[in-house]
Amino acid sequence: MPSGPTSSEPQSTEASNAASPTRILYLGGSSDSLVALRERCGEKVEVVEIDSTLKALALVARHNYAAVYVDAEYFADVTNVGQLLQNDRILRSMADGVVMLDRENTVMWFNDSFEAWCKDGQQVIGGNFYRVLGGPEILGPDFCPFHSAFATGACSVSTLRTEDNRYFKIHATPVSKNGPIEDVATKDGFSSRPAKSEPAKTEHLIVTVHDVSDEVLQQQKLAAIHQAGTDLADLLPDEVATLDYTERVDLLKENILHCMQDVLQLDVIEIRMLDQQTRKLEPVMAVGMAPVAVERELLADSSGNGVTGFVASTGKSYLCGHTTEDPLYLEGAEGARSSLTVPLMLHDVVIGTLNVESPESNAFTESDLQFLEIFARSVAAAINTLDLLAAEKASTAAASVEAIHSAVALPIDIILNDAVNVMESYIGHDEPVLERLHRILQNARDIKMMIHEVGQSMAPVTAQVGPDTDEKRPILAGKRILVVDDDDSVRAAAHELLDRYHCVLETAHNGNEATYMVRNLSENERYDIILADIRLPDMSGYDLFMKLKEFLDPVPLVLMTGFGYDPGHSIVKARREGVRSVLYKPFRLDQLISTIEDNLQAFQA
Known part of the structure; x- marks a missing residue:
């Protein structure tokens, strides 16, 4: 049985040295004394003795031998192993490692990929499987995969981790003297058993080794x-x-x-x-x-x-x-x-x-x-x-501020109303008294402004990562608005609807209070819009317009009426004098905002 090196393996040093003797691989047996191979070959031939057919295949694949001698009693084993490893050249070039082990976990045969993963300086043939891999940690699921495969005659799977953080998945398949193991269907799934019906006697394992480092690390x-x-x-x-x-x-x-x-x-x-x-x-x-x-x-x-x-x-x-x-x-x-x-x-x-x-x-x-x-x-x-x-914090802060403001807005308006009434009716016109009344007015207004400022400071600035859902009305921000109506619910609703847009909102009960409120504002604090009901307790909306016209030009007045009610034709007469808009109660928020913004733009133009 002549043999030579494969194309993928370098020749050994001995083979490359022309002076080295011819080598014969010798798997002897009971006929050794009759054959007397060493005596027959003489000193010019080196006889390398081995003790198994698997070692013969492994050595033939990796070294240069002139011939292989196998005793007759091993012919059956040679045929069986030859069937298992008849595609030796293909197995040797596989990306996965392939190893043949005996019952002591000794490596009997291996391919090139497995050798590349072995520790440097380790003798692979004849070495312990785990030792040549550097003593990897067994991660399971089977923590004794080779023992399980030999004991049960079934395939076993496990994962190994080496000291250099590589991961290998191993699959051990038993090989019996009766032939290779095959998978057969059972009522519980699949199980492995010998291809023949005779009881299996497992002598070796074929172990495939797959590098799963990338998958595991990922x-x-x-x-x-x-x-x-x-x-x-x-x-x-x-x-x-x-x-x-x-x-x-x-x-x-x-x-x-x-x-x-x-x-x-x-x-x-x-x-x-x-x-x-x-x-x-x-x-x-x-x-x-x-x-x-x-x-x-x-x-x-x-x-x-x-x-x-x-x-x-x-x-x-x-x-x-x-x-x-x-x-x-x-x-x-x-x-x-x-x-x-x-x-x-x-x-x-x-x-x-x-x-x-x-x-x-x-x-x-x-x-x-x-x-x-x-x-x-x-x-x-x-x-x-x-x-x-x-x-959440902003919402909580806003709710708290809104609750405080709604509780104090109308009472503060009453303070403003009372203060301007006193100023208008005060006969003595004592300057210190007037100054004190003006301070009362200013302090009352400052209270409302401080509530707004505290609310804004309580609400944190967010990153605004999503689309902005808060409605912004920059035209309304900072605008001074006066609402004149004797109905408490209307004045409260005005605060509720307009305060959210950072308006400076004040209210009055009747026409005289509204006149006093307007008259006691400085030039730079004048009202930008005045909303007044057409039917006030002391005058009509038209009368209020004419009264304000005496010291305001233009008069930024918007009249309000319920269900088109206008017995004194205030709307018609006010329109003739220059009133632009009428708002019908109960008003919707969008109508209220639209009407105010339209008039602000018109008066600012």
Whole structure:
């Protein structure tokens, strides 16, 4: 049986040395004395004795032998092993490791892939399977896979971890003297048994070894990212609940930085939040970025705003392998050669961007992109949690302020009414008394303003990560409005509806009070709009208009009436004199706001 080295194995030193003797592999037996192979071959031939057919196959595959001598009593074994390993050349080139073991876990045969994973300097043939792999830790599910396979005659599966943090999944298949094991169907699933019906006697195991390091490490990284994301949003334990909004944001930044560095091994980070109205990308966190890059104004626009603007406008991640060759890239970190940018998404809306950079070209892979996208979802969720906390605090503050204001608004208006009535009816006109009355007026007005200011200071500024849902009425903010009606419910409703838009709202019961209120305001404190019922206790709406016209030009008056009721034709006469609008009670909020805004714009023009 002549033999030579395979094309994938280098020849041994002995084979390459022309002076070394011819070598014969000798698997002897009971006929050794009759054969006397050593005496017959002489000193010019080196006879290498072995004790199993498996060793013969392993040595023939890896070394150069002139011939192989097998005693007749091993012919059956040679045939059986030859059937099992008839595709030896294919097995040797497989990416997975393949090993034949005996009952002592001794390696009888192996392929090239398995040898590449063995510890340097270890003798593989004849060595212990675990020892040649460096004593890996058995992770299960079967913690004695080879023993189980030999004992049960069934296949066994387990996972190993080596000291260099590689993971191998092993699958041990028993080989019996009656032939290979086959899987057969049973009522409980599948079980392994010999292909023949005779009782199996397992002598060897064929073990396949698959490197699952990438899969396991990826699962571990995903688990770490998931845990990191959970930790980001976990901002409500007792020790955190007492922090204000700014302190919570700082804590979130610390958690993000910790996770990025420890889990994702990233040191250069930039997070920008998108203002949904202006489309500006405001920097909220930057580590390792050049100051000029942090201060750069960027918009959510795919043109002229770098990779960050492109990602924010399209909602698509962007992997930049070579910054010097990418026309979209704007310098971020000094000396960066590659970058990775992903959108921060909340309910399918882009609320910001997360950007990382590296001094190496092609530093990021598709896996890195997927990991960063997963982490970005956690960042967006954590920011949303902060905003919900801020919104809750703002809502609570607003409710408290509204309750206080609703309780004091009308009483303060009464103080104002009484004060101007006293001033109008005071005969002596003593200057100190008048000054004190003016102070009463001013202090009463200041009380309402202070309530508004306290409410605004109690409500924290949020990051506004989502679309702005709060209705803004900049035309109304700061405008001074007087509502004249003898119905308490109308005056209270006016406060409830208009105070939310930061108007300076005051009320009066009748025409005379309204006249006094208007007359005792300074020029720079005049009312921007006056809403008056057409039927007041002491005069009609038209009469009030004419009275105010004596010292106001123009008169910013809007008349109110219930269900079109106008017995004195005040509306018709007032329209002739220049009144622009009439508001019908009970008025809806949209009609009230629209009418006031239209008149404000008309009078300001």
